[in-house]
Amino acid sequence: MSQESEQRVVVVTGAGGGIGKAIALEMAADGARVVVNDLGTSVSGDGSDQSAAQAVVDEIKASGGDAVANTDSVADYRGATNIIATAMDTFGRLDAVVNxxxxLRDRMFHKMDPDEWKAVIDVHLHGTFNVSRAAAPVFREQKSGAYVHMTxxxxxxxxxxxxxYSAAKLGIAALSKSIALDMALFNVRSNCISPFAWSRMIGAIPTDTPEQQARVDKLKSMTPDKIAVMAVYLASQRAADVSGQIFAVRGNEIFLMSQSRPLRSMHRGEGWSPDSIASHAIPAFKNDFYDLEVSGEVFSWDPV
Structure with a gap:
């Protein structure tokens, strides 16, 4: 247990299982008091089992920690305010939020139903905004706080x-950067983790081909506790000078991820036409084009 986090209070959403549960347990092991939020839904967001959050709370308490369950939905702003209120009413403070x-509602784009689009955006992107926004007045007033978001x-x-899912997760990265910029005045930090870990959500990845099965087999070796230690670090004062960053955690590897910046530029004094773009600009840029790769092709080596 670290002395600096002994009295800290952390909200962890989606903490009834998988990565969220691992984060909640690691936060408690590090001395923080934890609000364990979870609706207990399926991977697709259907159904509800409100005992999931309480089971994690019971596990934390059995290990000598302190925690409270919350079963509000992050997709609803009033629910998000209740999550933050649970921290304040139970523990009297809030130091960090882990979104x-x-x-998941995976579907090829040309077959995706608008309801499948909206459900994922509501939980991931809107949920991250809702809980972060609900915590902002507390952080602003006390002039401290940390956000950790999952991209x-x-x-x-x-x-x-x-x-x-992709649109929501890239949106979360942009939202995190905006929070970091807007809340820096109040000594509030915001960072992202891009996790590689075996969980219920990754368990929904198709295994219809040998290539897909091989990818899933690799992911199974990356347990959620590897992600949790990074979340604990970013939520604590150990990371007091770290904000606006995106980290990926893959087994025992930690990556600092790039953020969009200009790669190449061309100037044409007389301006551009479609023909001159085709004959001059694009040929000059083409060596720096990004391939149509998926994440498994970029991170193609076995996890270590």
């Missing part, structure tokens, strides 16, 4: 059949 809640290489790099 982990998420669902994904599905958004940062790309994956097939996940237009809704």
């Amino acid at each position: 982990n809640a998420g669902i 994904s290489t599905s958004g940062l790099v790309g994956n097939r059949g996940q237009a809704n």
Whole structure:
């Protein structure tokens, strides 16, 4: 247990299982008091089992920690305010928020139903905004706080059949940067983790081909506890000078991910036409084009 986090209070959304549960347990092991939020839904967001959050709370308490369950939905702003209120009413303070809640409704883009699009955006992107915004007045008033958001290489790099999830996760990366910029005045930090870990959500990845099965077999070796230690670090004062960054965690590897910046430029004094773009600009840029790769092709080596 670290002395600096002994009295800290952390909200972890989607903490009834998988990565979220691992983060909640690691936060408690590090001395923080934890609000364990979870609806207990399926991977697709259907159904509800409100005992999931309480089971994690019971596990934390059995290990000598302190935690409270919350079963509000992050997709609803009033629910998000209740999550933050649970921290304040129970523990009297809030030091960090980990936005982990998420669902999957994978479908190839040309077959994706608008409801499948909206459901994933509501939980991931809107949910991250809702909980972060609800916590902002507390952080602003006390002039301290940390946000840790879960993005994904599905958004940062790309994956097939996940237009809704990819859009939400890339949006979260941009939202995190905006929060970092806007809240820096109040000594509030915001960072992202792009996790590689075996969980219920990754368990929904198709295994119809040998290549897909091989990818899943690799992912199974990457357990959620590898992600949790990074979340604990970013939520603590150990990371006091770290904000606006995106980290990927893959087994025992940690990556600092790039953020969009100009690669090449061309100037044409007389301006451009479609023909001159085709004959001059694009040939000059083409060596720096990004391939149509999915994240599994970019991170192609075995996890270590």
